[in-house]
Amino acid sequence: MWQEICQARGPSGTGGHSRQYSRIKILFEKGEGVTDKIWHDISEDSLEVRQSLIEKLNLSELQRRILIENRWLPQAVEGGDWLLIKAEIPSIERRNVHWQGLTILLSKNKVITLHRDELDSEVAERIEAYRPGALSSSLIAATMIQFTVEQYMPILNSIDDVTDQLEDTMIRDPGKHQLQQLFVYKRQLADLRKVILPLMNMLNGLSNGRYSIFDEKCAIYARDSYDYAWRVHELIDTMRDLLTSALDMYLSVVSNRMNDVMKRLTIVTTIFMPMSFLTGLAGMNFSQLPFHSDVMFWITMALLVVLPILMLVYFIRSKWL
Template identity: 35%
Template sequence: MKRPRLRRKATPKSRSSVFQPPGTISYVGEERHGEVTSETILYDTNEFKKLDGIYLDKLSEDHVNWFNIDGVHEIDLLEKVGSKFHLHHLLLEDIANTTQRPKTEFYQECIYQCIKMISYNPEEKDIDQEQVSILLTKDAVITFQEKTGDVFENIRERIEESRGRIRSSKNDYLFYALIDSVIDHYFIAVEQIGEHLDQLEDEIFDDPQKESLERVQKNKRMLLKLRRAIFPLRESISRLLKEDSELIDQHIKSYFQDAYDHCIQIIETVESYREINAGLRDMYLSSVSYKMNQIMQVLTIISSIFIPLTFVAGIYGMNFEYIPELKWEHGYRYFWILSGCLFVALLGFFKWKKWL
């Protein structure tokens, strides 16, 4: 049965939103019906509060305010948050569209950072990605995620336990810390992909199978998807470094330089993995060809050994009446002695030629 070939699809887009006016907020992404969860974290040097739910009325200029929302398919909640912080309708449209490429946009009221949160799935041998929208406003930091579960738990612990400088810093540092946390987890995913490629390389070198070639092709699509998620982030972080904004202090930009360097390092690693994976296909073909050559070599040697023996047996198997050797008393014994000598001579010749 012929296996159906996977077709490449263009960037998914909700059909209902294709011909709608710009700025129309409609969810684009995987179908979700789960309940939207949210949390509110308020802190300063001396105080920390964590509340389940979105409490926009507790917004305080004396605290750093972090509002985290898991789920962007509930349009009413997006509009509520947008109304509170006077967010542009085009910005809200981008948040609801989970197929955005990583980017940074500067608005009058905020800075919008779109980034892909990536994790490696060892069972599927593929990456899982989720869009995260991070907004830095004058009074708060707002994060929008597609679903529950993120890589920000370390940030929450640092805030709660007052580790590092985060409790003594402002919203712009929290904005950087969230972006940096996502980028740092790229290293974990990339390292796991590297281990997978090493295992596959050993497998192809030792015993190449048809499934190995299929995994190489699957890796090609996985690395391309990973590149699409990470490569635009370099330009995005570069904008945060180059453009001036009242929302980000100058001393925070040195931290974004560190994040930019990490992006370059990850991109170079992904590119090297793509080259390694491309080499695995050549290695597979070479291994299969070498294995086939070994088989053909053995069969050729066996055939070469039996050709002269068959020639001798063919001569004395003819139906001529007068063949002198047929009347020899020890003719059968002489035949096996001759066959043995030919066998040993041919083996010695193959050894001398280093064909064995």
Template identity: 30%
Template sequence: MNTIMKRRSIKAGLPPGSLIYTGEKKSETIQIKLFNYTVDRFEEKVIDLNDVSLLHTEKSNVHWINVEGIHDVNTIEKLGRCFGIHSLVLEDILNTGQRPKIENYEGYTYIVVRMLFYDNELGEFTTEQESFILGENYVISFSERKIETYNTVREGIRQGVGRIRKMGADYLIYNLLDAIVDNYFVVLEELSEKIEDTEDELVSNPSKSTLQVIHKLKRQMLYLHKSVWPLREVVNSLARSETPLVKDSVDIYIRDLYDHVIQVMDTTETLRDILSSMLDMYLSSVSNKMNEIMKVLTIISTVFIPLSFIVGLYGMNLTNMPEYNWPWMYPVVWIIMISIATLMLIFFKKKKWW
């Protein structure tokens, strides 16, 4: 958290629209890949960074410009000038701590969402910012690094599978957002399995490490909630937007995407409730475990009370105690103490106190 605030403090005092990259450098180089397609043909090529200003869009084609790596401010600025993107939008693209949102500008729409990745080795997920510019016949996507989430969209364009090459840029942005939301379900499935394993451990043998795992999962679910909750507003605004960039034929798909977002939110809320109940379960399990220990110690103490009385009575070494002179007094005392302890344990067992 301190690192995030430190990166954001770089922009303190600068005027609005100042282009400074505030995120982490997650790729060595920036790659700009162009997908140019129609119903009948398809072209895929990598754009040289020096030729960014030469990009143009043919009205009859749909163009997807996929930018992987946004740490080079000059390249992002060139791309912004090429497509007439406002400096405030470019500033938000470079500021990777943005909340998911959608903003309509003259001639294009700016969309920000959060991409989720789950690290199996660390047992936690990370988030990255994904920015989109939706134009009349083009989509520009800005990713912090090369990701595999869009592979299904890429293959759909290459193979001409489905409707993607038959429809416009609005259907392309739907496919990209749908790929991100589908990836949410993958992350939630991983988290759900982790929660189930922790719950089993909680029932069988809770420990301090279990409590640490629960708190870690609760923190992750909090970040996940902050990433998913605003996405509902983004998709809802896209579905209800009166911009001509989104045609009526695509509205039904965006409404379906909205339903998927609601499912993600419901699953997130369910997992958060389970984690809250797990914390109560941990406290209850620890308390029950302590009660069992105290019960055993109490039974032992209760058994030894009469035995301590007998030992203390005959440990006074008084000369006028006639039992001292009895030849069988020592084994008799042992028999009495063993009998008392045995009878008490039988009594406790019968009462199911032990």
């Protein structure tokens, strides 16, 4: 099975890019890549490679412009003998969503894929698992798109697990690092949602027969990917709501702690108010006031001790402390 699949790629290291570009030219000049191979995988995408494909393939003007501009969001454009499919494979790198661009050029009996870096080995394993007679260019393209859609779920599961942990720790000990994590995950979900919506639109077109080049027998795979993408979209919206609720909970916990601190400071201020009044009154230098008496001195000292104790007892009974 794997012998039917031709991989046009240059060796790693010095000179790999130029040799890979030469290999592509040889494929088309000799006719080798046009007649007897099903899948041509180009793992070092570049402007030179795209220009070479434009020169050798019967592409529409819109497809040519998309290839040159290397547009980012998923889309599908049919023209000439080829169907151009753009997809993005997500992954998380350093708290940011990293997108591996995947360009698929599909004809009735061939598929060409362009991307940077190596594809996951699971893609090849899935394609090798098909029966020899069932393998077609549309099936290869549908399998790669299906793999692309499935890469969203591990990211969402990871965010969901961390969100649950954040909610537990925020109640016990809220901190600024938790707030930063919340904003990081909200940004990741926003990035995923930005791509999943056009991806759903593309999958809808593949599943309802909008493109004649895409084999109708493979529409079931596109429908399955569309259903999966729809569940991913719903889960993204649900998790955005959960993160918003977690953010509200964080602000509520911080506000409650601030209110508790203010309450304690208010109690301390309230306790010292009568003491400040008594010390201020007894400290006035007026001979008419009988504070030169020893009895009044001890009465004032007793009040300074008794009043705070009585106030503390009242606050405790009122459950303010």
